[in-house]
Amino acid sequence: MKLKGRVTVITGAGSGIGRASALEFAKEGAQVVVADINEAGAAKTVRQIKTAGGEACAVKTDVADPDSVRNLVKETLNAFSRVHVLFSNAAIQINKTVEDTTVEEWNREMAVNLGGVFLCSKFFLPHLRKTGGCIINMASVNGYFVEPMCAGYCATKGAIIALTKAMAIDHGKEGIRVNCICPGYIDSGLAWSYFEAQPDPAGARQTAGKLHALWRIGRPEEVGRVAVFLASEDASFMTGSAVVVDGGFGSGLAPQG
Ligand SMILES: NC(=O)c1ccc[n+]([C@@H]2O[C@H](COP(=O)([O-])OP(=O)(O)OC[C@H]3O[C@@H](n4cnc5c(N)ncnc54)[C@H](O)[C@@H]3O)[C@@H](O)[C@H]2O)c1
Numbered sequence: 001m002k003l004k005g006r007v008t009v010i011t012g013a014g015s016g017i018g019r020a021s022a023l024e025f026a027k028e029g030a031q032v033v034v035a036d037i038n039e040a041g042a043a044k045t046v047r048q049i050k051t052a053g054g055e056a057c058a059v060k061t062d063v064a065d066p067d068s069v070r071n072l073v074k075e076t077l078n079a080f081s082r083v084h085v086l087f088s089n090a091a092i093q094i095n096k097t098v099e100d101t102t103v104e105e106w107n108r109e110m111a112v113n114l115g116g117v118f119l120c121s122k123f124f125l126p127h128l129r130k131t132g133g134c135i136i137n138m139a140s141v142n143g144y145f146v147e148p149m150c151a152g153y154c155a156t157k158g159a160i161i162a163l164t165k166a167m168a169i170d171h172g173k174e175g176i177r178v179n180c181i182c183p184g185y186i187d188s189g190l191a192w193s194y195f196e197a198q199p200d201p202a203g204a205r206q207t208a209g210k211l212h213a214l215w216r217i218g219r220p221e222e223v224g225r226v227a228v229f230l231a232s233e234d235a236s237f238m239t240g241s242a243v244v245v246d247g248g249f250g251s252g253l254a255p256q257g
Pocket of ligand 1: 011012013014015016017018035036037038041061062063064089090091092112138139140141182183184185186187188189190191192
């Protein structure tokens with residue numbers, strides 16, 4: 001129970017890594033606000049948490065919309081009176097080159113992935129300051145090791161790493177820690193969409209596994225447990241860190257084959 005009574009907001013918690021993280025946080029005693037644009041997905045996460053004996057509520061949220069994020073803050077305080085942890089995890093991925101990406105797709109990807117981190121941080125910071133809380137942002141190994149056919153996505157993840165470090169500097173004196181996580185391939189929605197966009201989706205999935213030193217892609221809960229660590233007192237002297245959870249994707253020693 002490393003997070004007993006810690007109120008935690010997780011965006012994009014209606015599926016994938018966000019949902020697995022929500023379950024891990026609840027297991028450690030956190031009260032979880034499941035924020036997602038997908039209402040049904042968010043409700044399912046809340047059901048799973050409650051079935052396991054945890055405490056959670058769902059708030060339909062579009063992280064790209066300032067009014068929707070303001071409402072998320074309001075609903076969080078209505079439900080639990082305070083907030084200790086913000087985990088900005090929601091993202092979309094346009095699997096295209098810059099030339100093929102439409103202006104609308106580009107703007108939406110920037111608004112959700114990077115804008116969402118900005119808006120959630122901006123509107124939750126005054127409340128996190130009161131509790132000495134912390135922020136975790138979801139970046140990716142694609143923030144520094146880029147791959148073909150997802151240029152805008154890579155750009156947002158690189159920017160999130162820089163934004164994390166900038167916020168850590170701005171808010172460290174206030175006792176607010178800000179870190180981000182850089183996963184390798186994880187068996188969840190955005191990796192699936194990337195595989196589907198390749199000419200041979202099954203082959204792409206197999207090849208992706210072999211890009212990691214551990215010769216497999218990761219499981220969502222393997223990222224969720226690192227998020228729990230970053231939110232806990234065990235990480236009390238960590239801020240401005242980009243924590244790599246990539247099964248050796250970035251080691252430079254990954255076997256090809
Ligand atoms: N899966 C991977 O291989 C991988 C690797 C590195 C980083 N990541 C990052 O992990 C995070 C989660 O990825 P995932 O694979 O679990 O994806 P996913 O598609 O399973 O989950 C993303 C969730 O975000 C929600 N969402 C989308 N737009 C939203 C918006 N505007 N407002 C609120 N919610 C919104 C979706 O409804 C969905 O529930 C993302 O930030 C992604 O970039 C994933």
